[in-house]
Amino acid sequence: MTSVGLQECLLVGAVLFVAGILCMVTKRNAIGILMGSELVLNGANVNFVAFAYFHDLFNIEGQIFALFTIVMAAAEAAIALAIVLNFYNNHVTVDVDAAEDLKG
Amino acid sequence: MDFDAWPVIRAVVASLLLVTLAAGSAIIFIWMERKVAGRIQDRLGPTRVGGKFGWLQTIADGIKLIAKEDIIPAHADQLLFRISPYIAFVGVLLSFLVLPFGREIVGLPMNIAAFFMLSVLSTEVFGIILAGYGSGSKWSLFGGMREAAQMVSYEVPRALCVVIPVIAAGTLDLQLIAQQQAGFFWNWLIFHDPFQFLTFWVFFTVATAGCKRAPFDLAEAESELVAGFHTEYSGFRWCLFFMAEYGAMFAASALAVTLFLGGWHTGLFPADFMPGDFQTPLGILASILSVIVLIAKSWILVFVMMWIRWTLPRLRIDQVMMMCLKYLVPISCALLLLASLLPLTWNTLRLPGLRFRNPPAVPALPARQQNPAQETGHYTAALGPSFREHQPDLTGGEPHELR
Amino acid sequence: MSFADFLFWIVALWTGLSAVMVVVTQNIVRAALWLLFTLAGTAGLFFLLGADFVGAVQLLVYVGGILILLVFGVMLTAQGPFVNLRAGAGEWAVSIVVGLLLLGLLVSAFLMTDWRFLPAQPPDPAHSRYVNDLGLALLGSRDATPPGTLPGAPGPEPAERSRVAYLLPFEIVSVHLLVVLIGAAYLARARRRRGART
Structure with a gap:
């Protein structure tokens, strides 16, 4: 039985990333798309922390990048929700298919 | 296959003990709440069940609750309704994991224990918001929204108030913080400097509000909202919410005790009076005593919360939010600023009287070489030469008093 | 195991x-x-x-x-x-195919990479002092990042890694967060609802 290594962690990260992409693609609710982007960022974070753990040289870098990503995700969620609320105010729906005002 | 059974056994035993502690203290708190309420309202409280003081009342209540039918409303979202009590309870229970009950008596030793406790206590609110939404009832939804708004707002001053004693202690490890407060009670962090003293009261107020206790229990205001987010709950799931609430009270009180009130130390004996290791019979006795002392101190704080509940009238929801955002947040910010400026000025000007701990030396691990940054990092160099004058000793050897 | x-x-x-x-x-x-x-x-x-x-x-x-x-x-x-807002069945089929292809790409990428430069043993999981190192790095101490040679770098001789500190990114992120919060509060402020009602 092999012990858990870097590749297993990267696999988890890849699964999270792909699930996030799928979530962003298939959801029509704007908040669902936001959830997908959180999943994508989490997949990246898992990779960062895994690299940090498995190579001593990058321990600080990996964790600090993960921290910055989390902060960015918080900022992104706040802004995106504000946009969604505005969108709802104007269109009375959160269906992103309704966002076609700029279509030529 | 080299499966090491020892960590598994240790983990299982520790988690069973912690669940027992959470459930057991909930049982005692409910009885206590009834007695305190009764006495404050000039009644006797429970007297019949189980002898003179009605001390079996909670057991009777518990049997009644478990025997009740588990009702799920037709309009509820089944999954959310079923799962949210567990989320709330797990969030509270996880915070017990890093709580030090004595020297080396801790579920999971972690060097960011205080921060971990804050973060898992903040996950309880998600169970509540899901319960409010999943019940499919307007009372529950309003209660859940109020509750979430209140708890999320009060997290900010709570985190700020935890940082202040952490500055004085120089570590996030609750075990080290408690060990620093060994000896007589003037070694406790609450008596460290005036700002810590003020912080304790702010923290206790905020913790009371964070546990949604009266006078901040707007979410469960029965005169307006039936029972808030748990209106639709009955039986065992309701019981879990109740245990989560009392567990949160215990966790917040124990955090306050560990940060400000000396942790497991009685405050009546000089430091090193009792060894608290597992080598000698005296050490084992001291360990048992330390567990009892910590639990007793936390119970006293929980008693104060109950006392406040039955003494003060309930605030309005806008008053609750205003108190947090307009008063408690600025006060805790100012306290944080002053408490972090105090050691800097005191140590740079070499004033007499107060003695402050330095940022702790990091214990060397065998796996990695000792980093020279720990000795002459830019951080400490920037704070002036005298900042590192007193050699750090995290185990409470250094005098630590206000003369 | x-x-x-x-x-x-x-x-x-x-x-x-x-x-x-x-x-x-x-x-x-x-x-x-x-x-x-x-x-x-x-x-x-x-x-x-x-x-x-x-x-x-x-x-x-x-x-x-x-x-x-x-x-x-x-x-x-x-x-x-x-x-409930649903996507159509065709969209589902396409997105699942694309997702599986993407997963295959990622997995093959890390399977085909040569990971031999990694240390044989991962470090002790009980490295509690890394939190202090994190704090020092965020406060601008270059000494917090360990010295060493970059693994897998091209070139004849091993390249020394540059030791970096994160005070400036930390400050930028803080200011960024503040700006974002103010912006979000501005965007989401209460306004009278206008536009089409369906």
Whole structure:
């Protein structure tokens, strides 16, 4: 039985990333798309922390990048929700298919 | 296959003990709440069940609750309704994991224990918001929204108030913080400097509000909202919410005790009076005593919360939010600023009287070489030469008093 | 298989399954519940990988902050009690094919990479002092990042890695966060609703 290594962690990260992409693609609710982007960022974070753990040289870098990503995700969620609320105010729906005002 | 059974056994035993502690203290708190309420309202409280003081009342209540039918409303979202009590309870229970009950008596030793406790206590609110939404009832939804708004707002001053004693202690490890407060009670962090003293009261107020206790229990205001987010709950799931609430009270009180009130130390004996290791019979006795002392101190704080509940009238929801955002947040910010400026000025000007701990030396691990940054990092160099004058000793050897 | 490996597989399965459930679930609040499980599982992975501080930040910011915000957003924008917005079957089929291709690409990328430069043994999971190193690095101490030669770098002689500090990025992120919060508050301020009502 092999012990858990870097590749297993990267696999988890890849699964999270792909699930996030799928979530962003298939959801029509704007908040669902936001959830997908959180999943994508989490997949990246898992990779960062895994690299940090498995190579001593990058321990600080990996964790600090993960921290910055989390902060960015918080900022992104706040802004995106504000946009969604505005969108709802104007269109009375959160269906992103309704966002076609700029279509030529 | 080299499966090491020892960590598994240790983990299982520790988690069973912690669940027992959470459930057991909930049982005692409910009885206590009834007695305190009764006495404050000039009644006797429970007297019949189980002898003179009605001390079996909670057991009777518990049997009644478990025997009740588990009702799920037709309009509820089944999954959310079923799962949210567990989320709330797990969030509270996880915070017990890093709580030090004595020297080396801790579920999971972690060097960011205080921060971990804050973060898992903040996950309880998600169970509540899901319960409010999943019940499919307007009372529950309003209660859940109020509750979430209140708890999320009060997290900010709570985190700020935890940082202040952490500055004085120089570590996030609750075990080290408690060990620093060994000896007589003037070694406790609450008596460290005036700002810590003020912080304790702010923290206790905020913790009371964070546990949604009266006078901040707007979410469960029965005169307006039936029972808030748990209106639709009955039986065992309701019981879990109740245990989560009392567990949160215990966790917040124990955090306050560990940060400000000396942790497991009685405050009546000089430091090193009792060894608290597992080598000698005296050490084992001291360990048992330390567990009892910590639990007793936390119970006293929980008693104060109950006392406040039955003494003060309930605030309005806008008053609750205003108190947090307009008063408690600025006060805790100012306290944080002053408490972090105090050691800097005191140590740079070499004033007499107060003695402050330095940022702790990091214990060397065998796996990695000792980093020279720990000795002459830019951080400490920037704070002036005298900042590192007193050699750090995290185990409470250094005098630590206000003369 | 050691206990830590066992735990890793449990948490990894839990995280992956919850992430898939986020995609599959149509009800948006249930998706938030599965997202909670995913995020908690990721925090668990961080704890297992020795990044205690990052795990706790993940719990505090994601579960205590972002998720609550998302659920509030759902409640503020829901027309009915339980919202359902579905994608069509064709869109599902295409996206699943693309997703599987993407997963295959990622997996083959890390399977084909030569990982031999990694140390044979991962470091001791009980590296508690890394939190202090994190703090020092964020405060601008270059000494917190360990010296060494870059593994896998091209060129004849091993390249010395540059030792960096993170004070400036830290400050930039802080100011950025402040700006974002003010901007979000400005965007989401209460206004009279206008436009089409359906």
